[in-house]
Amino acid sequence: MSDDAQLHDGDRRDDGAEGEGAKKPSLFRRPLFWIILIVVVAAIVIGGLLYYLNARQYESTDDAYVDAHIVRLAPTVGGTLKAVADLDNRHVEAGRLLAVIEPSGPEAQLTEAEAGVQQAIAQAEQAKAQVIAARAARDRATAQARAPVASAQKAANDLTRYQALQKLDPAAVAGQQLDQARAQARTTAAEAAAARQAIESAGADVAVAERQVKAAEAVVAARRAQVEQAKVTLGDLKLTAPVSGQVVNRQVNVGSYVAPGSQLMAIVPDKMWVTANFKETQLTLMRVGQPVSIKIDAFPDVAFEGHVDSVQRGAGQAFAILPSQNATGNFVKVVQRVPVRIVFDTKDAPDPRDYPIGPGMSAIPTVKVR
Structure with a gap:
């Protein structure tokens, strides 16, 4: 190999060594990564804690609906x-x-009942007249009885005097005179008894007439009741x-x-409320008067407000036609639902009467319990 080739080959080895020495460090070794991770974890923990602290103040359910006493x-x-x-x-x-x-029929019944009242009133007036006549007859009999009673008393006194003189001096009273006195006493006594009996009979007639008046007045009251009933029936036609x-x-x-x-x-009255079936475990802190925010599914953007009006004493299943019998068979515990009545507040909040809201519409109430 020539000197020039060896020189170029050495240069390439030096460049490769420098490239390996310039490689980036690992992500986990960078401080910025750990700072960001700590910040994110802290934000999640703080957010979750804040959400828990806020959520624990409320109890909500979607098992709720608008309710009213439909007429x-x-x-x-x-x-x-x-x-x-x-x-x-x-x-x-x-x-x-x-x-x-x-x-059709009720008007005829009313006319008949009114005629019956007039007839009963006439009978009552007739009975009152009979009472007056009976009282007059009693007074007349009483007046007529005065003379026989007085004569009987005088004859009885004369007989008593003659009998007393005869006892003192039998020669003072002749037997014929004494017999006449006895006869006169018996006659006048009988006449007096008859007069008293006439008075009693007249008094009985008065009592009978007075009872007839009461009976007639009762008939009048009954007829008037029939008139009122006929008027009620006629009124029921409207x-x-x-x-x-x-x-x-x-x-x-x-x-x-x-x-x-x-x-x-049917008539849906203006007064409506929300019946919310909360779980029994949600009632621990729920009390009457606590504020409630209400969401109606038909108007999700309208924030209705209300308050807890009452909590039913007893779960819904206790009022079923066939309530469960937990004492028989295998028992499986199920969290029960309890109806809670929530009344709308309209003073400073939307009025549900201004919206087409009626019984049966779904709602989501959220009760602030803390």
Whole structure:
């Protein structure tokens, strides 16, 4: 090999040695990597701690829905509808007329009942007149009895005086005179007894007449009750809104025949709330009055507010038609759900009545328990 070739070969070995000596150090040996890693881990730990500290202040569930006491309108009398208000999905105030049933039979019943009242009043007046007549007859009998009673008393006194004189002096009173006194006493006593009996009979007639008046007045009261019942029945032919709310689920039209108890329509009242079925383990710190933020699935961008109104005493399964019998068979513990009633607050928050929100719509309440 020539000197020039050896020289070039030496230069190449020197360049390779310099390239190997300039290789980059490992990533794990760089301080910047560990600084960044520590910062990231610290941020994750602090963020997780802050999230835990914030999350532990709230209890939330998606097993919740808007609830209300829906009023279902049904007639108490049967008949044909002659008018039905066209108020589907409209808001009505309490007392608004919604439907009218054809008043055929009830009007006749009312007329008959009113006639019965007049008849009963006439009978009562007649009975009162009989009482007046009976009292007059009693007074007349009492007046007529005064003379026989006085005559009987005088005859009895004369007989007693004659008998006393005869005992003192048998010659002072003749036997014929004594016999006449006895006869007179018996006669007048009988007349007095008859007069007293007439008074008692007249008094009995008065009592009977007074009882007849009471009976007639009772009949009048009964007839008037029938009139009131007929008026109630006639009033039942008009169906009005018992509460303010929205008319929904109308099932009839003009001309439809309705039977007593058949549902015509329903009203969703203005007062609504959220029924949230929380797990029993979520109730440890939950108390009445705690604030609640409510999200309605239909309006996710609207922040409704409320508060805990009440907590049901008992899990939902306790009120099932066929409640579970844990004392029989194999028992598997299941966390139960307990209904919690949450009332909307509308003072400084959106009013649910301003939105098409109704019973059954899904909600997500979050209760601040700490």
